Amino acid sequence: MSQSQPRVGRPALASWLSTGNSITQQFMAIGGQADFVSLAGGLPAAELYPVEAMAAAQERALTRWGSAILEYGPIEGLPALRAAVAERVSAASGRRFGPENVLLTTGAMQGLDLVGKLLVDPGELIVSQFPTYLGALDAWRPRAPRYEKLDWSLQAPGQDAALRQAKFVYAVPNYSNPTGVLVSQEERAALLDKVLAAGTWLLEDDPYLPLQFDGPAGPGILAHHAQRQPNGAYDGPVIYLGTLSKSLAPGLRVGWIVAEASLIAALALVKQSTDIASSLLTQALALEMIESDFEAQHVPKIVATYRERRDVLCAAASEHLSDWFEWEVPPGGMFVWMRAKTPEIDTDALYAHALQEKVAFVPSSVFDPDGALKSAMRVNFTRSAPEVLTEGVRRLARATRRQLEARPGRAA
Amino acid sequence: MSQSQPRVGRPALASWLSTGNSITQQFMAIGGQADFVSLAGGLPAAELYPVEAMAAAQERALTRWGSAILEYGPIEGLPALRAAVAERVSAASGRRFGPENVLLTTGAMQGLDLVGKLLVDPGELIVSQFPTYLGALDAWRPRAPRYEKLDWSLQAPGQDAALRQAKFVYAVPNYSNPTGVLVSQEERAALLDKVLAAGTWLLEDDPYLPLQFDGPAGPGILAHHAQRQPNGAYDGPVIYLGTLSKSLAPGLRVGWIVAEASLIAALALVKQSTDIASSLLTQALALEMIESDFEAQHVPKIVATYRERRDVLCAAASEHLSDWFEWEVPPGGMFVWMRAKTPEIDTDALYAHALQEKVAFVPSSVFDPDGALKSAMRVNFTRSAPEVLTEGVRRLARATRRQLEARPGRAA
Structure with missing residues (x-):
């Protein structure tokens, strides 16, 4: 996952950039594709953003403080x-x-x-x-x-x-x-x-x-x-x-x-x-x-929505992914951390298959300073509607099957 | 000009911070003092900020784009x-x-x-x-x-x-x-x-x-x-x-x-x-x-205001500071750069006297990576009303006199 470089002949970029990854940009680009299910980002549910309350608040703010x-x-x-x-x-x-x-x-x-x-x-x-x-x-x-x-x-x-x-x-x-x-x-x-x-x-x-x-x-x-x-x-x-x-x-x-x-x-x-x-x-x-x-009345709505989505995701995963992954049901937050039950699963390799199945997650390697952890994946449940989460998990299951079938050493 | 440090016994700050200066924070703190004339910052004239146009624009923006x-x-x-x-x-x-x-x-x-x-x-x-x-x-x-x-x-x-x-x-x-x-x-x-x-x-x-x-x-x-x-x-x-x-x-x-x-x-x-x-x-x-x-009608107002202020500042400086400093009238921007005509003026030393006279400028040393340039000062003309600029220049003249009288080697 390398980033773009300026043309040859100009000074090089700072050395830390060669150690980076562009995975967040990749997610964001993917996010725009039709029929793609992204379980990758850490994004809130946009339909819950309080647009009207914000509009009223920003009007009050500029009236109150002026220049x-x-x-x-x-x-x-x-x-x-x-x-x-x-x-x-x-x-x-x-x-x-x-x-x-x-x-x-x-x-x-x-x-x-x-x-x-x-x-x-x-x-x-x-x-x-x-x-x-x-x-x-x-x-x-x-x-x-x-x-x-x-x-x-x-x-x-x-x-x-x-x-x-x-x-x-x-x-x-x-x-x-x-x-x-x-x-x-x-x-x-x-x-x-x-x-x-x-x-x-x-x-x-x-x-x-x-x-x-x-x-x-x-x-x-x-x-x-x-x-x-x-x-x-x-x-x-x-x-x-x-x-x-x-x-x-x-x-x-x-x-x-x-x-x-x-x-x-x-x-x-x-x-x-x-x-x-x-x-x-x-x-x-x-x-x-x-x-x-405002948060006193708003946060309970967010929590109720996310709790339902977490439960839908975990139920779908129990049905479709539990042969290959294990996880704890998170008591809060935005993510389920799915750990492979078999060393034959490599979540960097799985990621490529997942993209072909039009689903994304975040492979564990990017959460390791050394990039060596390839046995888990982060799955987000806050951004997508329940039926999208279920479809995403089905695609993850298909991608997992493909990765296992395609792994080195397996007869063609 | 050193910055605050956390208490002894915890890890030290990164080494680059020991090379820094806190002059901008000093200016900002000074800015709040009554009867202080700051010719230091690079701040626009706040009375020209387009509050009403901005209020209308932010309402349109949130209506247009929503979540x-x-x-x-x-x-x-x-x-x-x-x-x-x-x-x-x-x-x-x-x-x-x-x-x-x-x-x-x-x-x-x-x-x-x-x-x-x-x-x-x-x-x-x-x-x-x-x-x-x-x-x-x-x-x-x-x-x-x-x-x-x-x-x-x-x-x-x-x-x-x-x-x-x-x-x-x-x-x-x-x-x-x-x-x-x-x-x-x-x-x-x-x-x-x-x-x-x-x-x-x-x-x-x-x-x-x-x-x-x-x-x-x-x-x-x-x-x-x-x-x-x-x-x-x-x-x-x-x-x-x-x-x-x-x-x-x-x-x-x-x-x-x-x-x-x-x-x-x-x-x-x-x-x-x-x-x-x-x-x-x-x-x-x-x-x-x-x-x-909006800028097509607004920027000419800013330019007219600043041009007048530049002229007022330069006229006052010609009257009160030209024995000790020289400068070009800037054709734009926010600053006049005043260079000492005599090596006896040290603008770091002058700065301390200026603060006692309740006026601030920016000494040239902070614009030098080596901190060695002490023969000039940056004077801002955009932030203050004409009469304030004139008073500020009078105070700068008094401060200059004090610095010259206080310099080492001069008999007490």
Whole structure:
């Protein structure tokens, strides 16, 4: 999966680009084909985007703020939205955060980019939950880090040494991308202990928090730290990423970083170097949506829709894919992580057959910094209607049969 | 000018941050003080932001596009706006560009970040117009480049060799930041010759194009290339950056990169790694503004206002500062570049005195990759009303007197 290159005779692209992949662009291109079923992306259900509420909110926002939201910044974002996010995170974590703990970003994805720029020099270590969100690997590739796998049991040999060397630990405890796993409270607390002992940072990426299908997600790692340090200025190791992309709409491109105030100040310098500031127009729109408490009535609709789709997908998979794959039913989020039951399945090879059957998923190799994990696939259930999900699973079954028949060593 | 650091005991920040400066944040903080005159920033006149036209446009945009502009992307930006920008650049350059030549960015500043990520590995060379726009130096600092100065006469020893080694040449030919210089047509053509001969890229940064006070700016370097290659798919060396920040409002955060299609495809991969995509909401709003040809009636108002302010600033400077500084009256843009007539003036030292007099400018050292240039200052005239500009110049004169009196070696 190589990317396009400029014509010969001009200077070469930066070296990190040769390590990249273009799989997200491939998905997006595929998305436009007629009769194609994409179970690949991590996209919300577009029919649930609150267009009317957004239209009303953006009208209110420009009336309320006028030319103030047509300015460049502040770099850190609209102060009133920083305060609102601080309130939101305070309520969820049980301790007081202020606007000085919040930097607004162009989606949580920009938070990943900024944290990488802030902390990582080439060759430095990130300890990351494995398999690892593709977008995080993409965001940090220009910084050329090394990776060690986070073992949630914290028993792996060398884990303590790795944590001491790491610039930060990366974790998605709630309904992780790609696995959909909800990390247990005991594991969260134990990781926080280890992080504090090692004196490193912990990047808690929490985009899927609103998508709780089977009961509450429970306290995040930031909340665990808050229980230990309930008062005073926050100086904990957790750098927390949130977003409105899942509960409202990704096109807002409004996310946030919550961290100790001095780190937020340093991140603001990084953001200034990156795009000066995000648009205050969309931040003011986001503020209207938060202040009107729109999510309180809207998120339950999203959750009900996604829960049904998850169940339809898993039922179809039980019928058509269970000879070859196994999975846990995810208690939230957007993905089912299907693991091959036989080493004869290679999901990179399967991907090519799937495209021929007009269905797409994300092969596990792209969630591995080394690209070696080829035994699983990420299947999205939020974007497609139930009947499309069922058809997609049927196609995946046909593609799996084709891959097994076509594998090397099998007689023709 | 150091930035804040997280508390001792946690991993250090990336090494590039120790080379940074926090001067933009300082300006922004200063901006809020009562009775302070900031001639420092590069901010438009906020009273000219078209709030009502924008409000109408954003209502039209969401009605027109609905949920489509609440999606993540495309990464490259709203296709209709890419097409409109391609039209705009085609009209200005005299050759045909298509949407495939356009990537939309979060302001032109993000274009600088993306081009740095695309092309520069640590230690590689950028040949840059000198003094150099502070934001460009900031954007590329995480990539740790080396710099050589671009000599517009192209006669400097070693210039040809530097061009051959450079990953790209950086130039702001129209009303450059910080100098306000309008580079001559002959110099543009000669630079293009040299760039083509050297086989490198040329990054033409053109934010000030609309701000033409004394007649037309003339063809840009992209247009010079178009004259030589008027037909066919564009494969020239020019990577062109444009923006709506000066003609409409910076808060839109809508800019663009125009380049050969394969480079745009590679830049899209870089952008995906950075923030997935910019907000389509603001891009759709920008499209409405462009399609309604709002700038045709609005930009002349901006130009008339800024021309008057430039003249007021220069007149006050002639009265109060001409003993110590010299300058050319800039034919466009946002800045007057004042050069000290005596080596006894050090604009870093002057800056501290200026703050005591409640006036700010930008000292020349921040426009020098080496930080050594201390004989000039950038003075902005677009943000402040005429009477404020005059008062600011009076304060600059008092500050200059104080710096000269306080300099080392002078008897107390």
